[in-house]
Amino acid sequence: MPSTQSVSLPLPSDFRYQDFIGFHQRDKTELSERVDGMEIHKGVLMNAIPCRLSLSLGSEIATMTINADADENALSDSEMTLLAGRMLGLQQDIAGFESKYQNHPDISRLLSHQHGLRIPQTTTPFEAISWAITGQLISVDAAISIRRRLIEATGKPHSSGIWCLPDEHILANTDIDTYRACGYSNSKATTLQRIAKAIVANELDLSPDRDPTDIGKALLAIKGIGPWTVSYVLLRGFGYLDGSLHGDVAVRRNIQRLLDSDEKPTEKEAQKWLTEFAPWRALVAAHLWAMDKDKAY
Incomplete structure (x- = not known):
């Protein structure tokens, strides 16, 4: 039963x-x-x-x-x-963040419109990893489509009819051709498979009680994983609010909008601007994402 x-x-x-x-x-x-x-x-x-x-x-x-x-x-x-x-x-320490920056000349406007904004989390860190790798350098809509095809190809149905996301055990044993048929590039397919295998073999520890910075270092050591992916995974999978998402296109675009600048900041310029908001840099990025209300990053 x-x-x-x-x-x-x-x-x-x-x-x-x-x-x-x-x-x-x-x-x-x-x-x-x-x-x-x-x-x-x-x-x-x-x-x-x-x-x-x-x-x-x-x-x-x-x-x-x-x-x-x-x-x-x-x-x-x-x-x-x-x-x-x-x-x-x-x-998440939303109250502490908003109290500190409620009078900030730039982001106070975001806080007044987006009071109480917090970051919904994935059910597991691996779900955050699979989404982050899927979404590297492509649009949200494209990532959603590829993710859907992967679920159809490798997921399992619940008795209610809803489909369950594939876990690391399934994706560790999914062949590269199946990933490619779902729309993954060869590099993304091998990266996702490689991480799944590392978790199953206990070579990658994603325990929630580990220091997020240690997890970030372990992820960065894996081929195919860069700073954006690490910061996104730590944000969505662990609730770590201080990853620097300066390489995110939407973050840079909305810094430009927020500051009313003529040009979009470079990654280095965005990184420097976000530095002021440590230890809440990723939360600031989420507020910038929220300026695009029709997207769910």
């Missing part, structure tokens, strides 16, 4: 519901992520078990429910509480 477990936790009064909903509405086909009002459903593999993870957002409380295609619970209650808080970005 399938198992069902639930946990609830309070939401802050300034929680931005549409940011969280929008992050899970990137793929309009809703193959692996579906939105129904203030509830999202996501197909995930937990210990190789197909699960439907649901998060229902109330006015004051969020409730996570996991339906597993097994007769045992996928997670403990404490693990569920931690996962729900991570996915919702509730551990």
